[in-house]
Amino acid sequence: MGMLASLISGLASGETIAAVQRARVAAIVYSVAALAALCGLGFLVGAAYIWTAARYGPMAASLSFGIGFLAIAGLILLVYRMSAGSRARRGAKRRNADMKAIGITAALAVLPALLKGKGGPGKAGLSAILGPAIALAAYAIYRENVKRGSDDPDTGKRE
Structure with a gap:
C-alpha cells in the first residue's frame, strides 16, 4: 500500500x-x-x-x-x-520466482477472508488455512532433504 x-x-x-x-x-x-x-x-x-x-x-x-x-x-x-541453454535456465528460474510471488500474493490477499469465515474466526476458516499450510511446509521439508545432483558422501554416488 x-x-x-x-x-x-x-x-x-x-x-x-x-x-x-x-x-x-x-x-x-x-x-x-x-x-x-x-x-x-x-x-x-x-x-x-x-x-x-x-x-x-x-x-x-x-x-x-x-x-x-x-x-x-x-x-x-x-x-x-x-549460451542459449543458460539463458533458458535463467528464464525458467525467473518465471518460477514470479509464480511463487504471485502465489504468495494471492494467498495473502485471501488470508483475511479465510480467517474471518462465517460469523468470525471459526473452525472452517482456520482449517482452510492450516491444511494447505501444513502441506506446503511438508513439501518444503521434502525439497530441502532431496537435492538433485548433490554428492552423497556415504556412497560416493551422485543422486
Missing part, C-alpha cells in the same frame, strides 16, 4: 514526468554517442584496410578483411548458440 501511495504522490507532484524526461534525454545522448562510436569504428576499419592494401595489395586486403569479418560473425553466432 505504501508503494502505491508513493506512486500516486509521485504522479501528482510531477516527479514522474521529470524522470521520464531525464530518461528520454539520456537515451538521446547515448544514441548519439553510439552513432559517433560506430562512425569512428568505421574509419578505423577503413584505415586498417588502406594500410593492409598498401602493404599486401588490394586483393589480399579485401580477402583478409572479408574472411576476418565472416569469422567474427561466426564466432558471435557460436557464442550465442552456446
Whole structure:
C-alpha cells in the first residue's frame, strides 16, 4: 500500500514526468554517442584496410578483411548458440520466482477472508488455512532433504 501511495504522490507532484524526461534525454545522448562510436569504428576499419592494401595489395586486403569479418560473425553466432541453454535456465528460474510471488500474493490477499469465515474466526476458516499450510511446509521439508545432483558422501554416488 505504501508503494502505491508513493506512486500516486509521485504522479501528482510531477516527479514522474521529470524522470521520464531525464530518461528520454539520456537515451538521446547515448544514441548519439553510439552513432559517433560506430562512425569512428568505421574509419578505423577503413584505415586498417588502406594500410593492409598498401602493404599486401588490394586483393589480399579485401580477402583478409572479408574472411576476418565472416569469422567474427561466426564466432558471435557460436557464442550465442552456446549460451542459449543458460539463458533458458535463467528464464525458467525467473518465471518460477514470479509464480511463487504471485502465489504468495494471492494467498495473502485471501488470508483475511479465510480467517474471518462465517460469523468470525471459526473452525472452517482456520482449517482452510492450516491444511494447505501444513502441506506446503511438508513439501518444503521434502525439497530441502532431496537435492538433485548433490554428492552423497556415504556412497560416493551422485543422486
